[in-house]
Amino acid sequence: MYVGVDLGGTNIAAGIVDEKGDLKYQKSIPTKAKRNPKEIINDIRDLVLDLIKEYGLLKDEVEAIGIGIPGLADEDGNVIFCVNLGWKNVPLAISLNKQLGIPIYIDNDATVAALAEYECGVMMGAESGILLTLGTGIGGGIILNGKVYSGYNGVGSEIGHMVVGNNFYDCNCGRNGCLETFSSSTAIIRYTEKLLKESKNKGLIYKRIHCDSEELNAKLIFDCAKMGDEIAQQAVKRLVKYLSLGIINLINILDPQIIALGGGVANAGKYLLDLVIEDVKKNQYYKELPIGKIVLARLGNEAGVIGAAMLGKQ
Amino acid sequence: MYVGVDLGGTNIAAGIVDEKGDLKYQKSIPTKAKRNPKEIINDIRDLVLDLIKEYGLLKDEVEAIGIGIPGLADEDGNVIFCVNLGWKNVPLAISLNKQLGIPIYIDNDATVAALAEYECGVMMGAESGILLTLGTGIGGGIILNGKVYSGYNGVGSEIGHMVVGNNFYDCNCGRNGCLETFSSSTAIIRYTEKLLKESKNKGLIYKRIHCDSEELNAKLIFDCAKMGDEIAQQAVKRLVKYLSLGIINLINILDPQIIALGGGVANAGKYLLDLVIEDVKKNQYYKELPIGKIVLARLGNEAGVIGAAMLGKQ
Numbered sequence: 001m002y003v004g005v006d007l008g009g010t011n012i013a014a015g016i017v018d019e020k021g022d023l024k025y026q027k028s029i030p031t032k033a034k035r036n037p038k039e040i041i042n043d044i045r046d047l048v049l050d051l052i053k054e055y056g057l058l059k060d061e062v063e064a065i066g067i068g069i070p071g072l073a074d075e076d077g078n079v080i081f082c083v084n085l086g087w088k089n090v091p092l093a094i095s096l097n098k099q100l101g102i103p104i105y106i107d108n109d110a111t112v113a114a115l116a117e118y119e120c121g122v123m124m125g126a127e128s129g130i131l132l133t134l135g136t137g138i139g140g141g142i143i144l145n146g147k148v149y150s151g152y153n154g155v156g157s158e159i160g161h162m163v164v165g166n167n168f169y170d171c172n173c174g175r176n177g178c179l180e181t182f183s184s185s186t187a188i189i190r191y192t193e194k195l196l197k198e199s200k201n202k203g204l205i206y207k208r209i210h211c212d213s214e215e216l217n218a219k220l221i222f223d224c225a226k227m228g229d230e231i232a233q234q235a236v237k238r239l240v241k242y243l244s245l246g247i248i249n250l251i252n253i254l255d256p257q258i259i260a261l262g263g264g265v266a267n268a269g270k271y272l273l274d275l276v277i278e279d280v281k282k283n284q285y286y287k288e289l290p291i292g293k294i295v296l297a298r299l300g301n302e303a304g305v306i307g308a309a310m311l312g313k314q
Numbered sequence: 315m316y317v318g319v320d321l322g323g324t325n326i327a328a329g330i331v332d333e334k335g336d337l338k339y340q341k342s343i344p345t346k347a348k349r350n351p352k353e354i355i356n357d358i359r360d361l362v363l364d365l366i367k368e369y370g371l372l373k374d375e376v377e378a379i380g381i382g383i384p385g386l387a388d389e390d391g392n393v394i395f396c397v398n399l400g401w402k403n404v405p406l407a408i409s410l411n412k413q414l415g416i417p418i419y420i421d422n423d424a425t426v427a428a429l430a431e432y433e434c435g436v437m438m439g440a441e442s443g444i445l446l447t448l449g450t451g452i453g454g455g456i457i458l459n460g461k462v463y464s465g466y467n468g469v470g471s472e473i474g475h476m477v478v479g480n481n482f483y484d485c486n487c488g489r490n491g492c493l494e495t496f497s498s499s500t501a502i503i504r505y506t507e508k509l510l511k512e513s514k515n516k517g518l519i520y521k522r523i524h525c526d527s528e529e530l531n532a533k534l535i536f537d538c539a540k541m542g543d544e545i546a547q548q549a550v551k552r553l554v555k556y557l558s559l560g561i562i563n564l565i566n567i568l569d570p571q572i573i574a575l576g577g578g579v580a581n582a583g584k585y586l587l588d589l590v591i592e593d594v595k596k597n598q599y600y601k602e603l604p605i606g607k608i609v610l611a612r613l614g615n616e617a618g619v620i621g622a623a624m625l626g627k628q
Contacts, residue, residue: 080603081600127466128466142567144458151565151568151570152441152442152569152570152571152606153603153605154603155565155566155599155600156565156568156569157566158599159567161566162563162566163478163479163562165477165491166480173599174597177479248477248489249476249477250567251465251469252469252470252476253454253456253472253473253476253568254465254470254567255464255467255469255470255471256466257466283488283489285469285472285487286395286469289467289468290467292466292467
């Protein structure tokens, strides 16, 4: 059995996962991210111990613990950066291994989610695949030849920071035009706000948020677009345009067998998927040749825990 | 011994190459691209036979013939597209193999050049590397784990068609903003023309082309930039900005060990390289972490023949 931990800015989720990737039992606790790393690491330790005990396992029966983090770790499991948690050079794997005596593996949360989709989701059996997690930002996970690919220095698969155009606001990373400033939930909210400010006829969406743009969210915008609201449709169209453009760039570079869309924005489901596929087909480079399949991710929120657990298996 | 053939729109170059990648003997003939494929294939056959005879080899001593084409071939060596030659579905490998009785391998010319740099150039021994050939267009070749990488459907490594911004003219491929419309020799010529048209003080560059923009070429623009000409410097700055942006995108996705710049534009040498490295360092995503080395390609025009020959070795 494996344990997977999804260390997020808000919650820490952990689960017992078998070698097929089935999530057997899980629980979660609040991260309280402002505390110092040591306290959070102790909470992870206790959460894992509780989980093992409550599921009725012995510690020896856990082959490995994997942890997905919203940041970057090196091969030894040191967390190099974790912006949301304010971590820098935290020896997470060594600390936990010392306290638990179980091998610890750490990787980026988007990479881990891609691994989950590869082990038991929509990328199962694929030679190569890319998962785009369309959330408040855009994360990317790349699988090549059945293995997680993070590049020579471990700084690859940051697909959200591929520049694809010029935008009306800069990315958190300091550059302009990153994919995540066009096609994340934050991006579609900011663009819809801009449209609402600039337009006279504010339509359905303005009523639904009670004239308060603080109430805007991606789901609401997609719902209004489906109902024919013009501003919402314009915002969705722009998100789709740049997402398709990013996907075509990925095809032109890596040509993966599968491209999967996950994260909150992908909850718009088939409506979003059909628009993206149509746009990609219209604009792909080799129009007469086959390209990878574009699909919705399958595992949803559980991908973080399952994929983290699968790090141990890899 | 191996034979490498570089099938270009203007010339067909072929050479005898040993297993270390040393080019022992070569000759070339004009392509006369407007002829039908059969005539061109017969010329390739005769060129290869002449080469073998003149170098004093027996046909049995040639282990394989590799051919780099300005287009796309499938795994069986059928040329799917070759726009410059007007070829579509030409069974190049089968035809030549039937006539010569030697195994034939075919791949894209930019991919083949990357292979040459990997086998005996600046990417030798690297785990991963990307070669950008900055010519009239921009070609790309990717090496991963010591092997040519062309993707699941063979349509990858088309790096020149990665969209990186909005441009004042569309790409040949029908889209707007492809890297090759910013950073190829064609791109810098078109942008310089535009600047000359729009500016009152046309400076050094205008004198050097005798007021005739037909005389513009990338070398001249770089030479004038080095001498301080304002318009030329502005054009180089823009080429560098988008080239760096494309390189950062590649790092954010693939994070290769080496990125090599080849093709005519890279003849600007250290002047161009220093500007690109400075720009990439300033704008890279993880500022404190190491990234791949950016270098000039080493093999120049010979990369095509050497890399094609190395296809047989792979």
